Amino acid sequence: MTPTPKDATREIRMQVMWNRLISVVEEQALTLLRTAFSTSVREAGDLSAGVFDPQGRMLAQAVTGTPGHVNTMAEAVLHFIAEIGRERMLPGDTYVTNDPWKGTGHLHDITMVSPSFLGDQLVGFFACTAHVVDVGGRGFGADGKSVYEEGIQIPIMKFAESGRVNHDLVQIIRANVREPNQVVGDFYSLAACNDVGHRRLIEMMQEIGLTSLDDLGEFIFTRTRAATLDRIAALPKGAWSNELLTDGYDQPVRLAATVEIADGAVNVDFTGSDPVSRWGINVPIIYTKAYACYALKCVVAPDIPNNWASLDLFTISSPVNILNAERPAPVSVRHVIGHLVPDLVLGALAKALPGKVLAEGSGALWNIHISARPQTGQDGRRAEILMFNSGGMGARPGLDGLSATAFPSGVMTMPIEATEQTGPIVVWRKELRPDSAGDGEYRGGLGQVIEIEAADGHQFEFSAMFDRIGHPPRGRNGGADGKPGSAMLDDGTVMRPKGWQQVPAGRRLVLNLPGGGGYGDPAARSDAARKNDRTRGYITEDGK
Template sequence: MSQIDTIRLQVMWNRLVSVVEEQAMTLLRTAFSTSVREAGDLSAGVFDPEGRMLAQAVTGTPGHVNTMAEAVPNFIAEIPRERMYPGDTYVTNDPWKGTGHLHDITMVSPSFRGGELIGFFACTAHVVDVGGRGFGADGKSVYEEGLQIPIMKFAERGEVNRDLLAIVRANVREPSQVIGDFYSLASCNDVGHRRLMEMLDEAGLDGLDSLAAFILSRTRAAILERIATLPKGSWSNTLLTDGYDEPVRLAAEVTIGEDSGGEGSVNVDFSGCSPVSRCGINVPLTYTKAYACYAIKCVVAPDIPNNAASLAAFTISSPANIVNAERPAPVALRHVIGHMIPDLVLGALAKALPGQILAEGAAALWNIHISVRPAPGAPGPGARHAEVLMFNSGGMGARPGLDGLSATAFPSGVHTMPIEATEHTGPIVIWRKELRPDSGGAGRQRGGLGQTIEIAPAEGHEFDFSAMFDRIGTPARGRDGGADGAPGSVALDDGTRLRPKGWQHVPAGRRLILQLPGGGGFGDPAERTPEARAADRARGYVTETET
């Protein structure tokens, strides 16, 4: 290949990334759910005809992107090529063939050019409701957790499946929002297809074959080169999480070696994790793989594009357990355990790469689903029912050379949801949302701070809420001598302690107070500079009374 050809293909690769970024932004701008529109809880990507991901949008979460990369081949296996037509869009929320739980809708659209299938566009988004028990851990099987949509056609040759929409409308609490998101997902794939056709027209190409070969070969060579520089061997780590009604043990062994072809490989084995839970905190293996791969890639190759070739360098193994839950295990809150996977894997890598890995953080998002209703005897005119979903983040662990980021969603990467947008979706009032002093673990580098959030039903209302919280009984651990982060807590403003998981009630006139956990510190606290200590006190990150 000539240098000119190489440059040309590299430019087209960059252009392809811009295509899928516009695809994602279309979803972001048209979505009905606040979790998508405000927090960016989505993914978008383009795939070759074999279902290999060529490019992903920067906008999105690792849990969605990497599971979507596994999902597209499932669509191809389910829908024969002879039943694929221009104008088609396929859909599922199958946790084991999609992205891990029923609240995520994945849509895949074939891309045709001149009558030939040249690839696929895919996207995923979290919808506000899928029926059943709602977004929570209380279900005892996936059948209780909501409507299941097998891989099927949302649209054929541009004609939307009205029967599917009627079934969805009859089974969810917010049909307008959910069906609106279905159309947003389908539309964003259409935008990706149109932009791809424009790009191929400009380049004078009939398809993606030459570009796909270039992307995958270059990525594979780059990722293997990085793995070759790593120490070889096996390292293990264990981690406790709160679980539902008893702590959950997570265990991982990371092995860095060479495969039979003499090329680098990294395997993570999850033998030794707790068994499948009776409650909905279980994780399908595809979601476990998504976050294990993300953790390794953050350390090994953060600058190498994420696609089928880079993901193929990492393998995952596990017996049936809480991180490899098989159907029909309840999996609604698979993110609570799934978001702990990076801290687990990074803890093993810290033994292989001492002094280079950040401390543990809050990890799991503190999501809260609020079901608001008029209080008994409340006046009618302003009273209403609503379903409100809110994403919140604790502190990140401290890094070897920098303090941890406060109130930051690592590893999920979702944005903070503005309180104005959240209050607009339902009759609630967020009285306080501020950084939580003294919650970051002490160290040479301080852990990131959690938040204090105070939520109340609006006048004349009450609400039930689904708690999806962790790091209350098992705080984030410091690294290399750093102190643990502060644990979280859940209570009413009258001091009543509440459970970290499950549906609970907040009566009219009461406020729910969430204290989000902080990240662990890194290094000996005695080595923190006087200037950094003074800055912490001046900014209110650490109180004057802290020892």
């Protein structure tokens, strides 16, 4: 049937409003970026922001944000609605939690949800998430034996009611964290983020003459769902499995996944993965689902908007195991295993879609939490410092891998100048690591070399959250593995890949981040590409 001029006009009008809605959530996210106290948010963009309909279904997300935050937030809003109850929601409210099983998988992420009212009518919700520098307890690390050791737990509750902040909650937070000004500042930044989104949405609705988002939501969901179903219909049908070994905490951990593609749906099942760990590397299913869905979307529908309708077609199943850890399992560094889920899922998809999936990369961010303090008898300052560092991505079919790039999390790097301002440390070196990439027709991305020392008169201990040291990223289709990572002192002392450790005064911590796996037969790499690698210093004369 040929569309009528009226149908075409409505289509254009709805598309314009959809774009306007995306601009609303972009401004929402920028507010958080510009007002956040923590460098992980302000400099690295470790956040998410989105708008939801009154049923809690995500309509649109900001471009800025990690899959682990955005996709968990898409489910978390439903928990907020269930816990608070519609009858207790008031204009000016803001709700908060860091519950790992109802938020984003660990206590360091604060999620806030705010109802948006047009007059007395609830028209939607705004939600946002950010990683804060400290939540008390043992600090950001894998050493806890249960979630109760890992920091303060905030159940879903009101941060503000009718615009009035819950100062009792603020005082409890201040008394339980090491950096109260930063953490409380970030709470207010999150609340402001949602408030800006709400005000821009109401302005948009009043300008256009909307009394609800129902029609716009139906337009967004029907088109997104239809487009995603078309992509799934074009996929081969069947089931494909993959396994991946990770370093774990004190022994390797086996991850397993089976991707099943059927008519109108794709399911990922994690049966066969190792049991729940006694260390804080476990992953709540909400976070596993977030990164499994991200991997599927990267291959199946990368250009289709990420919202409730597209995510709803991807399902996750798993028995209780390290990828479906139940309370009160320790989960503080759930991102290490969680960031390897995309490589696990993509490995299965590569069997279904040969020649279309990139090689394995470093995966997990090489996060390091540094607790710096003055040496005995010295004047100085104490500080908690968080750095995000990235190894190399795997090579892609037809393209070399990206170097020092945070895939799958997508966070940005933290400038050294900003990091050194937060505490008494000196970063002597942060550069690409030659010869770290896996060889292939297409080369993997390079890792980094990073050297850190305490400032004069100070010393520090750090929480290691590293992987791919004992199990490097694997190449694909004949490509070579990337070079594994390492953590050591400048005198050669080998440090553990996970857990809190001391760096003696005067010593430097040296981190060698892993490179990505190569793609395709190395013999097929062009002479021009190899010459370019040597000219740029990516490969030395001693390297291949």
